[in-house]
Amino acid sequence: MVMESKNLERSIILKVKKILLAGIVTLSLANADDVLQKSMSIMQKGIDSITFGFMHNEVDNIKEGLELLREGNNMFSDKKLIEQYLPHDKKHMVNVAENQSKRITLDSNVLEINLDQKAYIDAANAYSDIINACSRCHAIVREW
Ligand code: HEC
DSSP: OHHHHHHHHHHHHHHHHHHHHHHHHHHHHHHHHHHHHHHHHHHHHHHHHHHHHHHHTOHHHHHHHHHHHHHHHHHTOOHHHHHHTSOGGGGGGHHHHHHHHHHHHHHHHHHHHHHHTTOHHHHHHHHHHHHHHHHHHHHHHTTO
16 A cells, blocks of 8 residues: 555656656747747848848948847857757758858958948948858758
């Protein structure tokens, strides 16, 4: 009788542990997805604003866009986080993917410096390279 209730107790504890663990895994995955979506939508807004700025010669829009771009990029720059979103047969490309985030950071600085010096062509080249970096990472993630 005592043995039986001990066994029952143990199996209940195991079940509760399993449920808790499943909950934690689901929560952390949901959080990672939130971070990804937020990061991408902020970067998209940033790029939209920068594009508008270049097309209309509105430096303020470019600067506002740069801030958004940096904010979004910082949210999705962690190697472990990026790795989670690579397809199984592309995990070995995590460094290439991570480098695209670093490339965006560098390009943002180059863009800003050139903008401040009114070197608009060079600023526009940095902007183009940012778009290339977006596409490079998406190509890996989406198996283009
Ligand atoms: C390090 C990798 C990486 C970089 C760099 C990157 N993205 Fe993404 N992006 C992703 C992943 C992962 C997804 C989600 C999977 C998918 O949509 O195929 C995504 C999806 C998106 C989406 C669709 C989001 C949705 O809710 O469907 C947009 C928009 C987007 N990215 C914009 C950008 C822009 C703009 C840039 C560049 C400024 C950029 N991304 C750079 C990895 C990246």
